Amino acid sequence: MVNARAERNQSGNQNFARTPMKRSKNTMKRSARVFLNDLNQGKAEELSFFLHLCQDVLRYFIDLFWARCEMTDSFADLETVHLAVNRFGITTRLAQALAKQAMEIVASQRKKPAGERNKPALRRHVVTLFYHFLKLEEFQGEEFDFAAVFVGSGGPRLTVPFRSTAPINKLIANGWTISKTVRLGMRRGGLWIELIFERERPEPKTEGRVVGMDSNYRNGLVFSDGQQVGQGLHAKIQSFDKREKHTRQQIKEELAREIKKIDLREVKTVVIEDLKRVKDGKRGTFSRTMNRRLSHWQYASAVDLLERRCEVEGVRLERKDPWKTSQHCPACGKWDKRNRRGDRFFCVFCGYSDHADFKAAKTLELLGLAGAYGLRSLPSLTFDSVQN
């Protein structure tokens, strides 16, 4: 912590973005949350009052846009903004910012099929604060690392000093810039601030291998180039404490450590299954239901971490149709239910045999090499057919 602090002091304010955040396809984003446990009661009350007010305004705008069927992701007109100014007694600037957030929340429903759209419910207390409301600075002194200076404009006017965290120090050390936009939120009565980090996305690699990846709760992540990580994770998870909240944090840390081990230096594309159906974990310490939930969540988390690693390293991540991938033979291109025998794959047509996960990764690699979304579009897919 001391070293990271010294590094930051040397580089001055270079870690902070100079211009307001622009939405760009070439910007990668990460975030890191800090709980404001040291905050004095007066400031905590002021911030939580502000947060509740923002929630009320957001809910008001969401109801309004939903009733109007407005699902565009643009700016609200001034007349609409003033409805909230008059109703809640807030500044135009704050009303504008919250109307924008409400519009984005409503617009997120637009991506869903018409029948599945629901009026978004605000369960969490979160508000995005632009630089009009808050300035992030280095703390002048030894007790803290950062100061969030709330500058008014409709929000509170107070300074919140806070300490850096290991994830924040790591992002800074890896060249990420702190955005001027910050999120403020509350969880179980505890206030938090979330820093948003940005970095330019690297150019996608043009040279390297195309590698398939299949995952299984017992065997971890198996790659078609022979790499395998996370083999021991299942046994480890079963030995964890049963309190789920605690467990998930531990699993995430273990997963992150495993994902870091993957060697992507000679890889340009990783191919995975789209909407993978995750099988239940076998019963161990946990109940069957909890095991099922855990294995789904675990797979989603692993893919999320893999995606982030690929993004940073300029590796493409492609998703493919899982239809018949576990039955397909990469040697002769045919598929059959009987090919799959537990953890083994054995082709009833040509006799090719391999570990089932490794075989599935091979089939995904083939789909990646052929540029096909699924086996349906290429019925006789084999390594020979792709390489010729």
Ligand SMILES: [Zn+2]
């Ligand atoms: Zn075969």
